[in-house]
Amino acid sequence: MDAERAFRNSQPVAPPLYTSSVFALPDLDALERISDGIEPGYMYARDKHPNAELLSNELRQMHGSQWCSLAASGMGALAATMLALLKNGDRVVASDQLYGRTSQLLGQELRRFDIATQWVDSSNLDEVRASLRQPAKVLLVETISNPLLRVANIPALAEIAHGNGCLLIADNTFATPVLFQPLKHGADLAVESLTKMIGGHSDLTLGATLGQDSDLHKRLTSVTTIWGMSASPFDCWQATRSLATVKLRVHAAVANAARLAEWLKSHPKIIRTIYPGLSDHPDRALASRLFAGSPGNIICAELAGGREAVNQFMRKVQGIPFCPSLGDSRTTCSYPFGTSHRYVESAEKSRLGITDGLIRLSIGIEPFEEIHGELEKGLAN
Numbered sequence: 001m002d003a004e005r006a007f008r009n010s011q012p013v014a015p016p017l018y019t020s021s022v023f024a025l026p027d028l029d030a031l032e033r034i035s036d037g038i039e040p041g042y043m044y045a046r047d048k049h050p051n052a053e054l055l056s057n058e059l060r061q062m063h064g065s066q067w068c069s070l071a072a073s074g075m076g077a078l079a080a081t082m083l084a085l086l087k088n089g090d091r092v093v094a095s096d097q098l099y100g101r102t103s104q105l106l107g108q109e110l111r112r113f114d115i116a117t118q119w120v121d122s123s124n125l126d127e128v129r130a131s132l133r134q135p136a137k138v139l140l141v142e143t144i145s146n147p148l149l150r151v152a153n154i155p156a157l158a159e160i161a162h163g164n165g166c167l168l169i170a171d172n173t174f175a176t177p178v179l180f181q182p183l184k185h186g187a188d189l190a191v192e193s194l195t196k197m198i199g200g201h202s203d204l205t206l207g208a209t210l211g212q213d214s215d216l217h218k219r220l221t222s223v224t225t226i227w228g229m230s231a232s233p234f235d236c237w238q239a240t241r242s243l244a245t246v247k248l249r250v251h252a253a254v255a256n257a258a259r260l261a262e263w264l265k266s267h268p269k270i271i272r273t274i275y276p277g278l279s280d281h282p283d284r285a286l287a288s289r290l291f292a293g294s295p296g297n298i299i300c301a302e303l304a305g306g307r308e309a310v311n312q313f314m315r316k317v318q319g320i321p322f323c324p325s326l327g328d329s330r331t332t333c334s335y336p337f338g339t340s341h342r343y344v345e346s347a348e349k350s351r352l353g354i355t356d357g358l359i360r361l362s363i364g365i366e367p368f369e370e371i372h373g374e375l376e377k378g379l380a381n
């Protein structure tokens with residue numbers, strides 16, 4: 001009683017975490033009003049819960065979208081989106097440089113439902129145009145691809161897709177809504193893995209789909225709840241907290257990455273540096289135009305000496321964890337040849353330029369000198 005009154009008089013500043021899986025209703029009239037969407041309310045956490053709603057609202061604002069639908073992971077968001085849009089016999093056109101699990105979602109899982117995928121080089125607009133002469137429901141690309149960091153020309157791709165009655169989906173995980181909002185540039189749907197930079201502390205697993213079309217929102221909500229892909233309250237609560245610092249983190253990490261890329265490029269032990277802010281990157285101008293001069297925080301670098309050089313580098317850089325993820329506040333290092341592209345055929349790996357000397361650095365927000373010092377240690381004789 002006293003607690004109830006206390007809460008009426010004073011509200012918590014930090015959003016509470018509601019772990020309740022179910023909510024009690026006062027009567028049947030309330031049940032009808034909430035079920036019909038006349039009144040806001042909660043009933044069952046798999047359908048809807050306060051922490052998901054709070055996070056969705058914030059993400060919606062960042063993307064400038066009508067709605068945001070959360071899922072238990074980035075893959076959950078992609079799977080739910082595909083299941084909401086596609087049925088057997090449908091056709092998808094997808095970039096040939098997608099996150100490994102996304103390629104498997106299309107090439108292995110959706111294929112079992114007789115949904116075919118055609119892979120294209122999405123940087124080649126003529127190739128995309130040609131692939132869409134045959135009807136397709138969805139064109140799927142990543143705003144910034146892994147590990148070559150190719151930037152998708154979202155405005156041009158949207159125009160091509162729409163001219164052929166096709167929807168454009170942009171997986172925006174590497175860019176984050178801080179650098180780019182795909183819906184404002186013509187994409188129909190944006191997908192984010194919040195596990196990465198938006199979460200930013202390697203302590204949550206979540207995904208989101210954002211869009212404008214309300215019918216599609218209804219479809220996606222059904223799919224997420226019926227197939228059981230909903231996001232957990234705790235992870236939503238963590239992610240909401242992360243949003244307080246995401247802009248600062250992204251800008252600090254990009255500033256570090258831009259300086260480090262220039263330095264790595266001129267380092268004698270590095271054969272090749274890939275970063276969309278470098279003058280030799282094929283998408284430098286596009287990245288600058290789309291991301292307002294902020295080319296992201298991921299750098300790929302090829303070490304002279306192949307696998308053994310990478311092994312020694314990893315042993316020497318104690319301050320940079322080797323882990324197959326990205327977007328942590330700390331700088332981390334990954335190895336595309338052995339992790340994300342492990343099961344890609346070797347001919348395809350060499351075509352993509354994924355060699356056994358290539359490392360991927362997700363640059364963090366440490367003081368520049370700290371990261372620089374660690375990398376210097378790793379590259380020393």
Ligand SMILES: *Cc1c(COP(=O)(O)O)cnc(C)c1O
Nearest residue numbers: 073074075099171173193195206
């Ligand atoms: C990590 C990642 C995903 C999958 O997200 P999870 O939260 O790990 O399921 C999808 N797309 C891209 C580009 C990613 O980096």
